[in-house]
Amino acid sequence: MTTEAALPSGPARSGARGGGRTVSAVLFGGRTGPVLVIVAAILALWYAACLPMNAGLPSMPTEGDLATRYQAAWALERPVLPSPHQILMELRVSTCGRLPSDQPFWSAFFSCEIRWTPRNLLFHAWTTLSSTLVGFLMGGLLGIVLAVLIVHMKTLEKSLMPWIIASQTVPILAVAPIVIVVLGSLGITGLLPKSIISAYLCFFPVTIGMVKGLTSPHPIDLDLMRTYDASVWATFWKLRWPAALPFLFASLKVAIAISLVGAIVGELPTGAQAGLGARLLTGSYYGQTVQIWAALIAAAALAALAVAAVGLAERITVAALGGRR
Template sequence: MTTEALSLPARPSPRKAARRKEGNAGPVFVVVLAIVALWYTGTILMNWQGTADAFARAGEARSTSEILLATMEQERPMLPAPHQVFAELKKTTIDTPVTSRRSLLYHAWVTLSSTLLGFGLGVLLGSVLAVSIVHVKTLERSLMPWIISSQTIPILAIAPIIIVVLGSIGITGLFPKAIISAYLCFFPITISMVKGLTSPDPMQRDLMRTYSASLAQTFWKLRLPASLPYLFTGLKIAVAISLVGAIVGELPTGAQAGLGARLLAGSYYGQTIQIWAALFGAALLASLLVALVGLAERFLSRSMGARPA
């Protein structure tokens, strides 16, 4: 056996990898069961009094078991039961045509459009700021405090201002919501990329200088590859925040479409099941976006020669 073979770590067998996945699935399943049990308990406790009062006003005497079942079948409950939320999700995604304004997929697409545009603008702005800060030290001292301070302003306060100002000059529709998304998501990209671009140690940078490498060559061959793990961490955070910004941007405009509009309509008419379904739809959409960024990271890492985990 050669020394090289001894130094290489042994890869886990497919059977061991499958056992590892099964071991991870068990705790997740237990946590999900605990959450569902707590949710049903909260549904019964929060809806019990209203259900009992409704039966009393109707002059109907019901047993405890009948009241308990009725707490999970209310049309407008204080807290909908899980099966009510999932039934609403099925109704608005599978049973309703995608082109209908009652379809949750239609509203999700409207929000996703402004999310992706804002995410793209945020990535561009954050990357330009990070590269400028790394290469121009005066910008680090002058820009970084303002970048950090910008995130202390509540987005609920600044969103209506952006909408009104852009609307006054005739810019409406998708772009104002994208600006709000970009405002939220450029920060984690800037911070993570600055950290990544400065991660190569001085010995590596000195080695590039001994090779007479230019700033551009050092950037493309050393700094940028070293920054990718940090950058993708920031991208995962940024894409989720970008979705939040798009939803918040729909609230002050009285939008007729989008997940934010769906939330507003549900709150106006007391449709709590609709509100929870829209919240779950937003959570699923955010998870999908984060997963896509993770796939892009894995593909890029493998193309650069990294070993699969």
């Protein structure tokens, strides 16, 4: 007979089966269990892949049993694929300096003394984060202002909005080198050009999300405001703005993520001075794979933190508005 689609139908019957939760039920059935299993599988695959990926390197021993060959593959200076613990170590060393040798390994690993120098990964992360945040603020504000103008001015809606939508389809990041170089030749360097790229990237989603949000009130709600003879101002603050907030936060999450991308790409053409993008580029110049991976992990952590921060702001706002949605 045919197998059937296992689709939930009707109300959920959580706990209907009850009984004790076995280990396999926790690992394969819960919410976090499967994620942990998949992450563990990826790590295992990663370790396993280190040998075949690095086997071609001249510094690899061609003889010996599998264990020694794997040990060598996981400890290479410039591997094709570094092992996860190498990356972890690089993160530790590039933020807190070399491990003090006079202590046991784990206490040494967690004893940290941060020196704020251009060699420190945290310094680069902060460089990237600061231009990300400045760009995000500029782009977010610009996006909101543009959306408010577009919603209230028909001329702008008809003439500007199509271009904003169309420009979404254009690889805007390609313009990044121009912005950096042109502003550089005008004497503007450092944080601002990168922030401008970030702002340029992230105002699009904010504008589009906010236009959607500000026009999301139902015609009935707008009619209600008309029966009160409410001013445009009152309609905006009492109806349009609160209605737009969920849209705003959704688009801000997208915006801060691509703001970070903008900052990283903005650090590429300046010839690698500071920032995570610069670390990626120097790592790529000098074949420092471990450094690239560490910068990549740092960028991922920044992105996760930034998105989580916006999420937190969303929760606080929603709670302040009475926890709707």
